[in-house]
Amino acid sequence: MKIRKKGQNLQELIGNLSRHGSEKKADAWKAVARSLNKPRRKRYEISLHRIEKNSKPRETVVVPGIVLGSGEIKKSVTIAALKFSGKAKEKIEKAGGKCLEIEELLEKDPKGHKIRIMG
DSSP: OOOOSOOHHHHHHHHHHHHHHHHTTOHHHHHHHHHHTSOGGGOEEEEHHHHHHHOOTTOEEEEEEEEEOOSOOOSOOEEEEEEEOHHHHHHHHHTTOEEEEHHHHHHHOTTOTTEEEOO
């Protein structure tokens, strides 16, 4: 995959996800890499309301973009994203969930099993 011109950290993340997805045959990580490689204007912004509506308790959700704090979340969900707004992080932790960076989740679940990609 040709990586678009982006910040150094984001380029490295996209390369790692793509390479890891190919080596481990984990299509989920390749899909996250493709989503992050889109132009910034097409990057995903997901609200807590949408995560609450489309996820199950104790599920792991990957957002290849930004998690926004609009809405409420009552489920204990682990969310890995590129960025979190301050309110979103506060609400997720208050509900008993976890906020992770995508790299952290890649280390915990290298095969990409049981993750839901929202975008």
